[in-house]
Every structure is written in C-alpha cells, then in structure tokens.
Amino acid sequence: MQNNPAAYTSDVYKPDKVAIIGGGIASLILADYLSKKNPNLEITILCKDSDIALQGSSNKQGAIYPLLQAGKSIISTFYAQAFEHAIKYYRETLPSASVVSHQWCGVLQQAFNPTMPEKFKEISQLWAHITEYIDDKSSSELAGISTPYSSLYFKDGGWINPNQFCKWLLNDLISNRKVSILQNTEVKSISKSHLGDSWEVFSDGLTTVADHVVICAGIDSPLVTYASINSIPIDGVLGQVSSFNTESSTQPLKTVLCHKGYITPSDGKYQAFGATFEKNYESITSTQEAMSQNIAQIKKVFPFQDWAQQVSNELVIHNNAAVRATTPDHIPIAGELFDWSWIKHHVDNNNGKYKRADKIQGKLDNPLQGLYCLTGLGARGLTSAPILADMVSDLIVNSGRVSKPLNNLIETTAPMRFQLREYKRTKVLPKVN
Secondary structure, eight states: OOSOTTOOOOOOOOOSEEEEEOOSHHHHHHHHHHHHHOTTOEEEEEOSSSSSSOSTTOOSOEEEOOOOOSSOOHHHHHHHHHHHHHHHHHHHHOOOTTTSOEEOOOEEEEOOSTTHHHHHHHHHHHTTTTOEEEOHHHHHHHHSSOOSSOEEEETTOEEEOHHHHHHHHHHHHHHHSSEEEEOSOOEEEEEEOTTSSSEEEEETTEEEEESEEEEOOGGGGGGSBOSSSOOOOOEEEEEEEEEEOTTSTTTTOOSEEESSSEEOOOOSSOEEEEOOOBSSOSOOOOOHHHHHHHHHHHHHHSTTOHHHHTOOGGGEEEEEEEEEEEOTTSSOEEEEOOOHHHHHHHEETTTTEEOOGGGOOSOOOOTTTTEEEEEOOGGGHHHHHHHHHHHHHHHHHTTTOOOGGGTTHHHHHOTHHHHHHHHHHHSSOOOOO
C-alpha cells in the first residue's frame, strides 16, 4: 500500500470469481458494474432471503435526491456527487416505466421551519448546478398542490420502484451475463483458503469459493465473521412507508414533496408517503401506529392545507417496514477492509495517520486483501448506491485503483476510517473476545 493517507487500498490481484453477500439494490448495481467492466468475471450473489429486495430495497417508491447541508461539508460533497452519478446511471439503465415504475418529476425539499429558508438559499448558491431555491408560489405550481413553503428544487430528481428495479436487473444479469444467485443462503463467516489465494464463504451446509468477496448485507453486515473482530459499525433504524390509494386528496401531486418525510406522485395505484424512524425496534413489521404517525406528520407540517388535513388512515392501502443500515458519521461504508494487525504495523496511534516510511519495520500486506464492503447506505441508498458500486467495482477490477472522478471517494467512504479514529482515541488495539 502507498504511504498516503488517501490511499486506503491494496495493490490486489485481479479476480476471476467474485462473491457478493446481500440481495439488495447495492449488491445488484455492484454486480452490474462489475460485469460491464469485466464481462468474463463470474459473479455469485448470496441472498439470505427467499427473494431479493425484501429488506431496505423493498419499497414500492423511493425518492432520488441528495442530502445537502449549509456549507461544503463532507456529507454534502459526497451526496452532491452521488446524486449526479445516480441520475446518469438510472437514466442509462432503467427500462421503460411500464416495466420498472419511475418518474423524473423533480423533487421539492420544503423549508417547513423558520430557519430553513436562509439555509436553503445558502445551499442553492453552493450547489447551483443541481438545485435552486424557489418561493412558495413556484413550489405550489411545480407540485400541483398548494404549499405554504419555499423549497430547494432538484429538477433532475424523481422516484423509482426499487423492488421492481432490483428484480428486473437481476433477471438481466442472470440472462445476459455471468451472474448467478444463491437464495435462502445466510452467510455466517468468511475466511482465507488454506493456500491464501482465495476466500471461502460459509453458510449452512454450503461453501462458496471466490477470489474477492464484498459484504453488501446492510444491517446484517456486522454479523458476518471475517477476522477476530468485525470492524463494520452499523446501526439499524426501522422505517415504515405507507401508500395512499387513488382516492386520496394528494393525487394531484406532480413532484416528490419532501418535508420531515416525503410524498411521491402516484404511480397509478400506489402513492408512497412516510417514513417513520425508530432506533429501538423489537420487530420488523408494519403497524397501524406507524401508519398513523405518517398521516399525523403530513397534517402537522401542513396544518392549513386542505389536501393535507383530508388524508386519513382509511385511504392507506399498503404499508412496508424495513430497516435502514446507518453509520456513526452518516456516510456509507465502501471499500477494502483492513485487519487491525495491518493498522498497528502502519499507523501511528498518536495521530491516526500513516507512519513515515523509515518508521515502518518490515513489510506486512493486508491479511484481508480481496475483501470489501459496501453498506450503511441509510435513507438515501437509491442515491448513493450507483457511485459506491462504481468505485468498489473499480477497486476490484483495476487492482485497487479507481478512475480519477471517483478517487476522492476512497478516503471519504473507507471502512478503515472508523478504525483509525478508534486507534487514535484509545492508543491500543481493541480486545478480542
């Protein structure tokens, strides 16, 4: 590895076989990029469920727009780049809307409290190439329903049906490329082969051998054993999205409308709205209580709009609960995994940075070479999945190197960033149970 804080990668060998653990949208888009960059690559997707997209990618409608903050923060910079990348990827990849429901209708992010207008004006100046600040009148005209708030308008945003997209993409991957899937296959552990030249992926009664492996399992990512300590810090947040029928007063809506939650335009049958955020959940099931919370949120944010006050539980025809995988710093985790022994050998625990070359005694390759993760995409997985899949696929097929436009992402999303912070803070390696 280069003695460079931004080079969180190894000069790894190019694989013939790749295993991807997980059956959601990130896994499938990663397989798409990998198979396009190397058509001869044999890719196996291992999904713990009986079908794909039953977890975080299970909603009928999901919005595509970035998370932007006042000031050019790391989070804003990442999501601005991810948003542009996502729009390009989906526009080039999606089939017709009759096959996979989607709509490039724009997204309005509402300034629903008194501090937001000034904040949004600053954001619109910083990110003028992807958004603009518009007043309440323009917001109402674009939305097709009255709204009392000004907005950030993302004209290139919209929504897609992630569940339909995943199933369509998997069919294309299996039919036209060297991609296969193993369903009802819950991965328990991963280890290097006896010769150290490949990885063995273990599930109940089955061992899958691959040159490279990507842990892309969302909330289950920390449960996969691959070393003495799994260093993927993920928390789960349960969210429920509900859907109105075609009789709802929200039917005239023409754009995605974001407030504390969001409402999408109708797809002709369903009109999604939500979502709840529950950290301390006991089960992953949809409830009447969460549905009522979604309804109440609309009424609270729009107290004087007739269309908002007319919505009710009786108009809801579908509810879907799923767990979002989130990270401590709200940025997804994507890249090569590194063992603690490598960090101890190469990193100064006083500052969390790489040691000078003359301070490194001997050579120690990363014991986890060829093992990656792509997880922690949170509530904006539709927006971040394409750029992260593009970057990780570059690392895999290009021996640890990525194309220049993606190079800045390596350090931002590196799994190792959490290990470096902990090592600097505690000065010691974590204890092994």
